[in-house]
Amino acid sequence: MNNDEALQLFERAGALLRGHFKLSSGLHSAEYLEKFRLVERPDLLEPMCEELARRFASAGVEIVLGPTTAGIILAYNVARILGVEARYAEQEAGERKLRRGQELRKGARVLVVDDILTTGGAVRECIEVVQRHGAVLVGVGVLGDRSGGAIDFGVHLEAVLEVKVEAFTQEECPMCREGMPINQPGTRGLAV
Numbered sequence: 001m002n003n004d005e006a007l008q009l010f011e012r013a014g015a016l017l018r019g020h021f022k023l024s025s026g027l028h029s030a031e032y033l034e035k036f037r038l039v040e041r042p043d044l045l046e047p048m049c050e051e052l053a054r055r056f057a058s059a060g061v062e063i064v065l066g067p068t069t070a071g072i073i074l075a076y077n078v079a080r081i082l083g084v085e086a087r088y089a090e091q092e093a094g095e096r097k098l099r100r101g102q103e104l105r106k107g108a109r110v111l112v113v114d115d116i117l118t119t120g121g122a123v124r125e126c127i128e129v130v131q132r133h134g135a136v137l138v139g140v141g142v143l144g145d146r147s148g149g150a151i152d153f154g155v156h157l158e159a160v161l162e163v164k165v166e167a168f169t170q171e172e173c174p175m176c177r178e179g180m181p182i183n184q185p186g187t188r189g190l191a192v
């Protein structure tokens with residue numbers, strides 16, 4: 001699956017929103033990736049998980065680890081396709097942990113997966129989980145990378161979709177200049 005095909009899947013799912021958005025960074029943008037439109041569509045998510053699994057098929061992955069919330073669905077699915085086990089990192093007291101008796105064997109080869117790479121916070125927390133357990137991080141796989149290649153985990157990174165989301169300060173935002181109403185993603189009533 002190439003980047004254009006991945007973009008079509010995002011668009012078909014309605015996961016690539018166009019309008020005028022205030023990002024969590026406070027910056028304004030004309031585009032926003034809403035991961036939950038993807039996880040609502042197993043038919044569109046499946047080929048993307050297959051693509052991630054394909055890219056790590058020869059990496060000797062033993063465990064696929066994903067962060068709550070949507071990362072659980074991805075970790076489960078990619079692990080199922082690779083024929084390996086999955087683990088899920090949950091937040092507890094400001095830290096991400098394996099809970100509910102989940103274990104990670106020392107030396108196990110772990111692939112970390114997540115939905116959309118923005119600042120990389122959740123992926124970094126998963127990498128810390130891998131390191132705390134003495135396991136081996138073999139790579140990071142995401143559905144969408146909107147960081148513009150700015151994030152380096154020090155390990156092989158694969159993104160099914162790479163998209164450069166341009167962001168502006170309020171002062172230099174062209175949509176603000178046109179007087180376009182702004183939406184805060186994660187709330188209801190998004191313009192598309």
Ligand SMILES: [Zn+2]
Pocket residue numbers: 020028029170173174175176177182
């Ligand atoms: Zn604006």
